[in-house]
Amino acid sequence: QLVYNGAFTLDNWKHEQGFQLKKNSNYWDTKAVKLDEINFDIVKDKSTEINLYESGQIDRVGLTGEFVDKYRNSSDFKERPEVTMQFLRMNQKNEVLKNKHVRLAISQAMNKKAFVDTVLNNGSLPADGFIPAEFAKGSDGKDFRKENGALVKDDVKAAKENWKKAKQELGKEQVTLELLTSDNAIAKKNAEYLKGELEKNLEGLTVYVKPQPRKQQIQLLLNSDYDLGVDVWGPDIPDPITFLDLFTTDSTYNFDKYSNKQYDELIHQVKTDLAGDENARWEAMKRAEKILLEDGAVAPFYQPGRSYLQRSSIKGIVTNDFGGEFNYKWAEVKK
Known part of the structure; x- marks a missing residue:
């Protein structure tokens, strides 16, 4: 009961x-x-x-x-x-998605601005980082997102270059990936849009959309049983750590199996040694977000309205x- x-x-x-x-x-x-x-x-x-x-x-x-x-x-x-973030998970248990150039290409090829302007049309913002805008402010009152700048952007030319490098390194001309999503109307529309943009901009890529009831979708994410997965994160507290903590090597929510020692160390310092130094802690979180996105660990999609x-x-x-x-x-x- x-x-x-x-x-x-x-x-x-x-x-x-x-x-x-x-x-x-x-x-x-x-x-x-x-x-x-x-x-x-x-x-x-x-x-x-x-x-x-x-x-x-x-x-x-x-x-x-x-x-x-x-x-x-x-x-x-x-x-x-x-102040939530919709993002694309890229499971590094998959040999293709272990490749950094693949992940960067996918992030750059999503055409986020066109999506929020024409498909959503509801006040959503294209993501330019993993931490949402107007969410967390430092001791000087400045917004974290504005301070750390645009760390991801739509760039089809760069996406094609990264994709070409990836295919050379993998020795593949054709790549097939499955995209896990929820089965509600909005989620399916999001996934179909991503499929269209990724297949259009990354030659040789085929994406199969796998819509699932939310319960099954969550279980597949928890089991790391997916290639690409549309996910969303909402914060518990007004602090960037609630997002950044997701992708440490030992995080319960690191379904993608991303691992970077420098990133882990920064997040550890944020939660321990730097806890009493607000400015140093803030700067460490800014560096951590840059590492996360330079690695293409995650592909931020949009900040919902x-x-x-x-x-x-x-x-x-x-x-x-x-x-x-x-x-x-x-x-x-x-x-």
Whole structure:
């Protein structure tokens, strides 16, 4: 039996269909909680989800790029930035992906700006580093991302050069890789876009998209049973270490089996010897991010924005950058 200490308890969960939260009568501040229940529907087709909103069956719906312009002028339309990072994992258990030039070529060939501008169209930003923008600030108040500069960028010419070197070193003209992703509408669209750009820009590369239910996708990632994998990371605290710590050799989340002694040492210092020296610690994290991306250990994709429709009668939902995304304690329906 589950134990709860929050405003709601989980009730009536149906696999792949939906679930329900009910007000926790034992919550210490239960008088402040206005909703008796919250129902969540799991809908994988975005058009179906939009129709449910239009017909009044649901009260909030996220928008994918093709719907943003249609609803942008609606009074229900809302947009918010996130401090998460969508990125492409490249599993170095795969002999091809062990090659640094392969990884750099993939990162450079993704055409991120066109993707966020035309496909997402929701305020997302093309990634130019692994640490999100407007996420963490140093003692001088300066943003980490701005300070450390653009460490990855769209560069098809450089991608082709790295790809040519990689094929020479590997002795291959044709390369086949599998791209693991979730099976929801947005994830599949992201993966199909990546497949198209990578195959177009890297001659001889074939990418097979493997959409999986989220549970299976996570298990395959945990088992390092993939070639390429679309993933996302959201921070626990407003500090770059929550991202950088993912790729130390001994990290639980280093599914890609990346290993660099200099990187490991820097991250160790950040968490120990430099913990009391804010400026030195900050500089060490900047160096670590540069090493990570110069190695092509990971291919940052985009920093998500979120566009959605929410009925004007719904009030009091609190959104968080850290931890759980939504807090429904003060949510209410005002007629």
